[in-house]
Amino acid sequence: MSNRVAVIGAGMTKFVRRAKETPGELAAQAVQMALADAGLTIDDIDAVCLGTAPDAFDGVHMNGEHLIAGAGAVGKPYLRHFVGGGTGVFSPIHGWMHVASGKYKTCLVVAEEKMSPCVPHPAGAFLTIFDHTTEQPLELTLLHIFGIEMCRFMHIYGYSERDLAEISVLCKGNALHHPAAQVAEKITVKDVLSSPVLSWPVKRRDISPTSDGAVAIVLCNERVARTHSKAPVFIDGVGFRLETAYWCTRDLAYPNYVAMAAQDAYAMAGITKPDTEIDIYEPYDPFNYKALHHMNALLLDKSGRKVRELFDAGAFARDGSHPICPSGGALGVGNPIAATGLMKIAELYFQLSGQAGKRQVAKSAHRGVAQAWGDLMQVGTVVVMSSEGALPSGHGRWGAMTAKDLPATPLKQVQDVPHIAYKPDLRYSYDNGYALTSYLEGFKQGALRGSRCTGCGRIMIPPRSFCELCNLQPVHDYCELPDTGTVQTYTLSHVNWDSSPLPRGRVDVFAVIAIDGAAPEMGLVHRLGEVSAKDVKIGMKVRAVWKDAKDREGSVLDIKYFRPLGTRERNLRTVKPIKPAEIDAASAKSFPGRIPMEYLYTAGLGGSRFYADLAKGRLSGTWCSHCEAVHVPPTAFCEFGMVLLDVDKQARAVNVASGVVLSFTEVHEDRSGHLLDAPVVVAQVGYPGTVGSLFGVLELRKGQAAQVGAAVELVPTGKKVGPEHVKFRLKAARRK
Template identity: 60%
Template sequence: MARSMRRVAVVGAGLSLFMRRALETGKELSYYAASQALQSAGLRRQDVQAVVMASGPDAFDGVHMKGEYLSDGAGGWRKPYLRAYVGGGSGVFSIISGWSLVASGLFDVVLVVAEEKMSPTQPHPQAAFISIFDHTIERPLGPNLLWIFALEQNRYMHAYGIRNEEIALVSVKNKRNALDHPAAQIAAELTPEQVLASEVVAWPVHRLMVSPVSDGAAAIVLAAEEVAKRITAQPVWVEGVGWALDTSYWGNRDLAYPRYVEDAARMAYKMAGITEPRRQIHVAEPYDPFAYKELHHLEGLLLADRGKAPEDLARGRFNRDGELPSCPSGGLLGVGNPIAAAGLMKICELFWQLRGEAGKRQVHNNPKRGLAQAWGDLMQIGTVVVVGV
């Protein structure tokens, strides 16, 4: 990595509540999160030199150029402004985009905001995803987004002999963790039997293995080293970033293992000087839009052996008091999944965890370094950020 890059820290974080349907517009939700992030850093909008905004498909809102529409709520008025958009990976990609603006020396203080308002799409936001499928050879088959996840989960289970009971434990853990999150939309105390008793939406996926439809926003403030040290006594440093895309011919790759997540993780680990991720990462927020995805991603991140993440989960390794707490926030399955905002919520969680400010959610291993990861685009991107104190 180029030596000329500057150190960058997260110095503030904010969220709105995550809700199935919010009265607020996307701009208003963005304002809640952005103003709270600024307030937590003791900054005003005038102190921000540039704004990065992340939001998912324009089709959810029926608003083309959604990033520009949201700009006022993100604090972007008369500032250099940039939308980061890589589908579900957008939330984690937004901090990577903001980091590059500060690390390059272009700006000292950048506000990063992520928003999603999925509720406008009728009859259901899933319908907006029809247009991610190839218009000639996939759409005529009547595909839906659940297919992708269900097909991948079945391949993952088949490749390693994993049972659905083991995957249901992800929903149990994350929905329970979310009971302690003030933004949470669908926190619950459940048993694996209850997860498997929920209806099959697309076997092997049951309803309680799927993250909900959500409205919400998240924001962070990034600052260059010298500025960060003036703003806070507890900066959370961005130590490594990585992202990579696999082919858009998603049926032409190994569905049991996310190689592109490994590529992204290796890039971030190299930058962060991490040689033994399982010892050097103390808290993780992998992307969990579906229950199996958290396990799939932990393996791609090299934080578990291939096909062995379910065993690690069952023996408590990923609990808040475990060796590697995973999704202590409650994740997308518990807090909710306003898509871009859910990814940045994971960065907010690491910010609070590494500063010892996570309250009832605080993990027990006194973490010094954390990792967040998201997934998206056309089922093909991994985005990874490593932060530390």
């Protein structure tokens, strides 16, 4: 029997398109609020867990480690978790494990996302989530995969674009009363339908925005909850399930993995009829159709009838019988991926403890469910929460909270503040192994190849060397497949992988094609050609159009596209076993890869002060009453006491000539790992009587050598921003 776990406090920043704060500063602001809400200090926290989505957004490798200070986890048991877009609702599950196990009495749960450093658009980072060998060469992005899933969902469940637009109207309207909201607006169905088409059926207002933001909650065991909170909200059930990354090999219309996660959570919570036993729903809604797509699974109804009835009856409104996304959801509040899921958990805490203010649902609510989803249509995370009764209205700090009360500084553009540009030049050579190498070799020869599992009998494409359904048994049988198939679903794209518009008049059609001869629904994603966008249909038969033999090089791009199969045309090819000897794969072929991302990092509140001083040849630190010392460099929060600091009001001048080398190293590589023309000495420099240190380049004249303990002074470098412009030289007195 596990211990009961409660939420007793929450904090969050505003969700904004671009924040001046660094990721750590955003996290610290949310943490400080959550601690205050719970009436605790960081010393009362036993463990910390952190959720943040792919490092490619923040552009910070090992982002979890980087965020330790902002998460208040210095010196504590700490772990980062990551399940793509499902992360934010996994965050409280991770924290729940810590407390339910009895290992810790309290756990701080933090979710942060800063997507804005990724330029020209964070959507470009999604290129990196697709398979590097079989999918990335097609230059797919998130809009494409969502368009493909939305098309299938509409086809199977009979929703129109007009129907789905109503979800955007609902969520963006609900968000008008959310203090963190980024894109709250009162709009009509017509506004959604007339917004620009990005990748049909996806239009601008069908989608949540990209955002920066952070959310934190405090979890504790029942004993702490009863003594520290007037209205604890308990976590009654948790579930998380994942599907394989082969997203082209399952029907995208119904998210089975969400239904399985919900079943796990309901079993724990003792729920057998979710549509009558749950009062509030916070399904993940990065796109409007996703809210309904997930609701089918949360009501465990693959037929979709219940959700359709509720939708038609207007039951999803805040004053309806089954309110969904009373917060305003990702569509209205914003979507800093991991933070969004935790925002939904915080909304259940507010609603169930009676602190939702103008967002409070009309019905008397005792139980709610929050859910998130992510990655390649493969992750479902579900949490059920309940309260024993809400606070009387007007009590609690959150009811009257407005945008003015929440931190985060929105920017028009990153260039308006001190910032650092970085263009990583990372190159990869992917080793494809036997199965994929034989697949690519097939492309070179103008044929599609699959492999057959003797256990379940499935013919799989792309071929796999093991079967994930049959105890991971090895798969040895390979075959050639027809190069024809059936369109399962598709999208009509007007944008490139990085969200930039295609040239006027051009439409790229991407489709999931179930290949003839392979197991049902087993297919691949590719382009369609020789067909006008309006004639593309689900169920259409298509055939591969190959490049000339001399131009084929063993890549998925050896197929130019798939074209409609003529009515009189027949599938001439059949499934033909190939003997292993015919597969020319003595050595696994590697595949070149490059991730074309660029970043613009804000220097943050602390960094802005640091570089402003540096431009004047000065150095300041920040006085901290918790440490009773000056932090160097300037910082907007104290990582030891998790108190917020004002880098201007609490600034203290530090003598630029009082530095002491604490340690140094000779660097031979640049940030991307390429050799430098000449080595550079980088030193860690401390200042007497302060907490912290600076890193910078130690400029040495001929005959000078670096030494621990050497006295150094800062070199004025002007208005330049970036770590490479922090420079020191040995003090004159030492140069003898």
